[in-house]
Amino acid sequence: xxxxxxxxxxTVGGRKVMVPGQTSTAEIRTIAGLDRGHVLAxxxxxxxxxxxxSLQVREGEAFAxxxxxxxxxxxxxxLLDELERLSHFFDLETDDRLSWVLIYGYGLPEGYNxxxxxxxxxxxxxxYIPPASIFGVYMERGLTYxxxxxxxxxEALTRRLFGREWAWFxxxxxxxxxxxxxxxxxxxxxxxMLADPLGERLEDGVNx
Numbered sequence: 001x002x003x004x005x006x007x008x009x010x011t012v013g014g015r016k017v018m019v020p021g022q023t024s025t026a027e028i029r030t031i032a033g034l035d036r037g038h039v040l041a042x043x044x045x046x047x048x049x050x051x052x053x054s055l056q057v058r059e060g061e062a063f064a065x066x067x068x069x070x071x072x073x074x075x076x077x078x079l080l081d082e083l084e085r086l087s088h089f090f091d092l093e094t095d096d097r098l099s100w101v102l103i104y105g106y107g108l109p110e111g112y113n114x115x116x117x118x119x120x121x122x123x124x125x126x127x128y129i130p131p132a133s134i135f136g137v138y139m140e141r142g143l144t145y146x147x148x149x150x151x152x153x154x155e156a157l158t159r160r161l162f163g164r165e166w167a168w169f170x171x172x173x174x175x176x177x178x179x180x181x182x183x184x185x186x187x188x189x190x191x192x193m194l195a196d197p198l199g200e201r202l203e204d205g206v207n208x
Contacts, residue, residue: 005020005021005022006020006021007019007020007021008020008021008057008058008059008060008061009059009060010028010057010059010060010061010062010063011060011061011062011063012028012032012034012040012062012063012065013032013034013063013064013065015032017031017032018031019031019057021056021057021058022054022056023054023055023056023057024053024054024055025040025051025052025053025055028040028057028063032065034065038065039065039080039083039084039094039098040052040063040064040065041063041064041065041093041094042055042061042062042063043061043062043063043064049087049091049092049093050083050084050086050087050092050093050094051063051087052084052087052088053084053088064096078127079098079123079126079127080098082182082183082184083098083101083183085183085184086103086183086184090103090104090105090106091103091104091105092104093162095161095162098123099122099123099124100120100121100122100123100161100162101120101121101122101123101131102118102119102120102161102162103118103119103120104118105117105118106118106119108194109191109194109195111145111146112143112144112145112194113142113143113144113145113147114143117139117140117143118139118140119137119138119139119169119190120137120138120139120159120161120162120166121135121136121137121138121186122134122135122136126183127178127181127182128178129176129178130171130174130176130181130186130189131183131186132171132186133174133176135159136168136169136170136171137168137169137170137171137190138159138161138166138167138168138169139153139166139167139169140166140167141155141158141165141166141167142155143167145197145198146198148198150169150197150198151197151198152169152170152171152172152193152197153167153168153169153170153197154167154168154169154170155167171189171190171193174186174189
């Protein structure tokens with residue numbers, strides 16, 4: 001007979017509940033009386049990290065509860081699904097309304113003055129328009145490429161979120177199909193911009 005798992009007490013949205021040490025976000029939602037549309041984020045050192053699927057929890061841990069999507073539109077449900085998928089590949093933090101998404105340690109191509117950077121984008125209008133269309137993308141300050149400043153990176157235009165200042169990275173107009181594109185294709189497009197931030201490859205092609 002399989003031994004019963006030890007229960008631990010955690011806090012979910014300000015409420016203490018008892019869950020198995022090896023659990024899942026679905027089980028936590030059920031025990032805490034939440035509907036399946038609520039996103040969960042593990043709270044640590046003042047930050048909320050989005051979690052999904054199976055996870056190990058410890059006594060006394062706290063989880064923030066994001067707004068419920070099941071009573072909203074299908075577009076909201078899609079955003080929830082995509083954030084949970086991204087959480088498997090990136091260390092994410094969100095604000096309480098899931099309007100701002102922070103990705104920690106986003107990898108940069110060679111040539112930059114650091115191997116990775118934290119990036120911040122807004123989900124307003126998603127999925128009808130790409131993320132960052134209204135507010136742009138924000139990155140940590142002090143970024144350079146090949147010892148030069150990026151032409152579309154503005155340290156003078158800052159926004160304060162998550163307890164620090166962010167510099168604006170202008171993405172310009174992105175081609176976007178709301179039926180086909182998603183947060184992953186948005187990040188792929190951002191990768192392409194970061195791979196050639198000074199337009200040197202385009203210039204080489206024109207001059208060839």
